[in-house]
Structures are given as C-alpha cells and as structure tokens.
Amino acid sequence: MTDLSPANIILNADSYKASHFRQYPPETTQVSSYIEARGGEYTQTVFFGLQMFLQQYLSKPITAADIADAKAIIEAHGLPFNEAGWQHILDKHNGYLPLEIQALPEGSVVPTQTALVQVINTDPACAWLTSYIETALLRAVWYPTTVATLSWHCRQTIQHALMKTADTCDGLDFKLHDFGARGASSEESAAIGGAAHLVNFMGTDTISGLLAARRHYGAEMAGFSIPAAEHSTITAWGRDNEAAAYRNMLDAFAGPGKLVAVVSDSYDLWHAIDHIWGQELHDAVTGSGGTLVVRPDSGDPVSVVSETLERLMKVFGYHTNSKGFRVLPDCVRVIQGDGISRLSISAILAEMEQRGLSADNIAFGMGGELLQKVNRDTLNFAMKTSAVNIAGQWQDVYKDPVTDSGKRSKKGRLAVIRSQAGELQTIRETDLGNQQNLLTPVFRNGEVLQTVSFDEIRQRARQEIS
Template identity: 30%
Template structure:
C-alpha cells in the first residue's frame, strides 16, 4: 500500500486549509479519560512508542521514499482524484518525496512508566516549515497503532498488581510466579495480525507467559530483545481430546503423559465431563502423575471461571464436585503442603489453568475465594484472552492526538479545543507542553515557552528520519516491575 494512504480521507485537503503562512503544527498524544477502563486503571502504562515509530519509519521508507517518485505520486493523485471527485494536485507529496524522509520530531515519555490521565505521552512537530501539514497527516496512523499496545499493557499491569497482592498474602516466597500467572491467550480473537501483535507486545512488556508467537519477532525487531522473550508449555486443545474417544479419555491422558514424560503439560479437561476427570480419572492416574518429572496442569474451558476454579461453596464444606471446585478437588487427590503463611499449595506435580472469559474482576474474585478457602493464589494460572484485550477501544482511555500550537508567518499561536457541548473530556492542553516529574509523579505544564518545551521528561526519540534514545525490552520490564 502506498504510504500516503495511511491516513483519513479528510486529511488529504488539510494542507490547503491551514492559514496562509503556516510553518509549524505541534500536537500531543494524551489519554483523556479512564471512564471506560477497568476499575483500578487510574493511570496508563507508557508503552509502544518505539514500536509504532519504527514501524511507521520502515513503512514510509519501503512504500514511499524508496519507490520512484512518479510511480507513488502519480498513483496517489489518480486515486484521490477519483476519491474526491475532482482533480487532485499532489505537489506537496512530490516535495516530500524529494526530501527523502519524514520531517518530524517525536518526543516521548520513557516506556515502562505509568502516566496519569490527561498527561501527554508523546509530542509530534514538523521540522521543516514547508511540511507543516505532515504532523497531523500522521495523526490517524499514530492513533490507530498507539492506543492498543498502551491499553493492553495498562490492563496487563492491573492483572499483575492483583496477582502480586494475593501472592504476598498467601505465598510470598513464590513471588516470581506472577510473571507467568497471567498468560496471553488472545491472538485468535484479536482484530487481525497487527492487532494481535500490538496487544501481545503490551502484554509481554508486563508478563513472560504468552501463546502469541509473533510477539517474539516483534520484541526482537522493535525492542532489541535478546535471549528469552516469552514462554509457554506443551498443551492440548479440544481437537486432540476429541480425536481420542469419550469412552477412553483416561487413555488419552495416559498417552499424553507418555508423550511428554518431563516438564509442564497442560491438558484441556472439560471436553465432556470435567468433574469425572477430577473425581474418577485423576485418582486412577495419581501415581503416574506423581511419578512424572514435571507438572500436569488441568485446564477447564467452560462455565463461570470463579465457580469452576474455586467451587460454588465459599468454604471447605462442599459435598459435590461443583461445590468444591477444581483446586479443592485436586487437593483432595494429590495433597500438597501448607506454607509458612498457612495456605495450601498443591503438590508440585499438579496444577490448574483457566483461560476463558477472564476479566480483572474475575481474577480478583478467584484469588479472593481461594484465599478464603485456605489456598494460595499461586495454585492457578489465568489465561488472558481477547475478552480482555479486544473488548477495548481507543475510548477505553480516551486517547487522542490534538494540535495545541501552530506557527503562522513567524508568530506562535496557542490553540486548543474546549467544546461547550462536551463534559470536559475533550478539552485539550493549550500551546507548547512540558511534562515534569514531582514526587515521582508525572504532571503536565502547558503554555510553556519554546525553551521550556525543550526541558522536562519528554525526550526526543525520532527526528528527521533518525532514531534517538532507543530502549530495550529488559529496561522496560525492569521499570514496570519496579513500579509494582
């Protein structure tokens, strides 16, 4: 696709609509509201800027600047003439091609830090007077690509905070477990490959467990990741279980354990009757399971996650499998240990994972109810899927990129929007902006001078086709973990 098509249709005429003599357009990317975010998401995790700017740079290099000018510019003029129903003059595009790079300066807050609502996380400004139109020409693609990695990373961090809170209460010596307690199962339900990658990168900035394999290449390409990036385990799906026979599901379990005599093996266990698996098959297989050099993980995949894992009874007094739930039933068969904090930890050869329709609220409830029944929260892993990551939009945190300053005929003008019909969410900053850090908290200062704008926590990461201040995955993860 021609790089010049990476925008909204109405952007194609804005170069003619700015005041005569416009020389600069300065915009910022800001989360404006958390009204639609999960409870507890009071801040936004800064993540994805390097990925998005690198992708944008590479795309324009490949699909615009490196192609013959007449080819790409004639093409866009022909397409836009048909699109707009009137002859389109693409002289400004031809001049951009002659320049040979994107004439913008991008400043960003560090990736891996949390930012309060209404604090800008990114600024973009043109570096050549002639290309004032480029800043907001790029607004659409930047918005398209930035909101999802930031949103998913922010929600992943909320999950990790939930897990940390409960592991400290129930199994503190096993704190590193939380790096893998939230596992990304979302790829199949995302809005396409790029959505899966964007969201998956956000998850993997926070957690180490993921089944979204494109994340590995993405982290290596965009965040200089070395060595281990994400991990998972050998695991079945329903087709595997159904390919055996319902009458010999225990034989399927046995075959799987013989295939994988070592390491973690996750087996989907509710293809037919989860409760029969837990109360009949696993007791028969007990010695074989305990004899493996590894852990067998039982994976339910249907029903209410909280009730399935914890049981419908709030205490250890249930009489039916449904009242007891998966963890209590596994304890009855395999036992385990009681840790120093007084909570039950399943034998190391057995465990549980649930990955369907998990939400932050359900994660909290599962940990709470396990605690109330005397079980450590580390007895279960939760798969976080598209119900969490795709069931979100740009409005989850009210992200928007808005121009707040222009230069016209050498005169700087502070501009802003504040619709009288709005509730205040769409009110923008005014003029040039600076982000400061006071008492370990980021804060916005707007209407600053040009010299003041050069100061503060927003640092140049890209300018005139060149990258500055690259960050790697390890640094981002360290910042995130230090924040919780």
C-alpha cells in the first residue's frame, strides 16, 4: 500500500468533485466563482487566512505520484478520475494549478455579503478546476475569517467597556487570551485559528498560532504569555499546603514588573482570597513589585468574577478612577478563563459596570468557544459560481432557491468597490468603470503574487474599531 502525501491537493476535495469535469456544458472554457459570508451571527467580518493556504498548498506543484495516488483512490472509491485533466496540468503547467485568485486585503473589516475572494481558471482546458478547488479553498477562508471575526467583536465589546469604565484603554491587546489549543480539532486548526485570534489581541497560549503567524506572515513574535499555575501544580502540594503552593508561585515568578497567574479555586476560592491571598500572603503580593493575576475556574462566570473582585478589593483596597469606577491596586488583577464566550464577556462586563467595577480589573481567557465552537454556518460562508464562458460568451450563473432567499447567489464576474459614502459594495466587473477594484490578484498559476505582513493585517483590522 502506497503512503499518500498529506499535501496532495487532488485528494483535498469532496468526493463528488471528481465527477464534475464531465458535467459542464460543451465548450465551457472558464468558470468564475467567489467566496462570501452570507450572514449569520455578525454583520461584519474580518477577512484573514488566505495567504497561509496559498503558501502551504497552492504554491506547490502536483506530481506524477500525486496523480497516480489520486487515480487509485478515487476509482476505488467508485468515481471517475480526470486523469487526462490532471496530466495536462502536470505536462503544460509543470504541476502548478492554472488558477487566478483575487482577494480583498487581509485584515479588511467588511460587511457580510461582500465578495472576499474570486477565483477563475487561466487555462481554457481546465474550466473544471475552479470548482474542484472549492473544498480546500473555502475551508482555508471560512475558518480563520470566522475566528478573526469572533475575536474582533470581542475586542470591540471589551474596548467599549474600557471606554465607559476605565481611564484608558491601555492593556486592551492583552484583555482576551487564547486558551483554545487543547480544544481544537487538530494542530493545524490550532495554528490557523490561533493566528486568526492574534490579528486582534497579543495574548495567547497557543504556540502553534505563533508559528503560523511567523511562518506565513513574517511576525517574529505575534503574542505573549506569562507563567501560570494549573490545578495539578497546586493540588500536588495537598490541600493542607495550598498556601505553600501559592507562595512557591510568588517565589518562583513574582518580581518587579512581572506577572504571574495562579488558579485559586482548586478547593475554596473564597477562602483562598479572604485568608491566603488576603492575609497570609498579603504582604508578599503587595511587596513583590509585580502583579498577581487570580484565576477563578468554576461556577457561574458572571457572579463569580464580580464577587472575586469585591473580595479582592476588601483585602487589597482599591481606588476610584476619573469615571467613578473602582480599580484594584496594580499588584493584583483577575483573569476569567472558564465559561468564556462572546456573550458571557458582555454579561460579565455589564454586571461589573452595574456594581461600579472598572473593566480595567479583568482579563479573559477563551478556549473552545474561540477556536472550536465555530463552523461554516456561523457566518453562512459559501463559494458559488457566478459566471461561465461558453464558446467565447460570458453567461451569468446563479442560484435563487424559492425555499430560501438567503441562499441567493451573485451573478457575473465581480468587483468590490468603496462607494462615495465609504461603504464596500460588490458589483459586476463590467460596471467597474474608473472605480478601483479592491479584489486584486494574489495568486496566479502557482505563484503568490503579493504578500502582506502580520503588522499590516493588524493595523487594517484595528483601524475599523472606533
């Protein structure tokens, strides 16, 4: 049995794609398709992730071995295999896919129902190829874009809370930490989703995301973390030695300008705050010159966070900022990493505001809700064909199901413009005139035509947050 290459793009497709080369009308020479988020939970999306896919997969040619492997698998699977078509790509194009891909700049914040990507075959003998790539290309776009969008909306929520209840928005970049690596479906998912989160924040424990941002976007170090305890490193000391476990964390990691996070609910969170941190280790915390970050890890997040802050203020004090909200001293803060979602962040911050507690006191850690509890329907992503060239004539292609108008697709070759009012609009390419098309070629025939840095992506995404 032959070991199959995991990077064989021919097999990176849905099964039924294999039979589609026989299904287009005769004399079809070009097929043009686009990708959009049709709607869903958000009205704005943050486009991100295409460059990773282009570099990792489409910039590598197929080989004779890839064709042979695919032929064996697909025919044994019960489907016809387009051996002549793939051999043509190998012979005429040295194995590089004859496709042109246009895209918006990564990091763009755009309304849903805006074309993000447009793809067309460049060889008239390969009209079938445009749709064949749908499975891999759509997945490469919908997942990182959805994570980046979710993270971006969380950033907006937190920023708005800081603007209402804090003197500054300093520290916003570290207010949502990625705890999602262990809850992701694979290491590659963690890498892609982890990089997507870093578009908006700089706190992460997902090392794979750092590597993806470094490898594909030139980010030398896109995110940061701090020493932090887990339950095993606390409970290993035994319940009677809980204070010693906490003291060990301070001895090992605390100091001027340093942060250390300690999970404090292995047994009794309230006892830990009131007696261990608030009495036995009080002077060690206040005198360290750094910041202790207390982490609750159980219970109802909305009530637990506010109660934790209230109790910490009782033992460590607080000051009232210029907006009338209470703030802990710099030596202590809280991070909530259990039960965190976009909705629970809003609920926690609302409860804090009602109690007169500044958002400056809190940071959040999000795990599965960030990297795993999203799917293609979160933003109703789709890739649809909008135009075909048959015998030299372009024809509109679209779907318009009478049973679901939300699945109505766009017609014709497309362009994206910025209107005089500053809004992005998807129009027909034939209506472009002298207007600038924001869909620009990023890939053609195996070559990545332009690359963007992680810093550029971040700047583009953040300039949209008021």
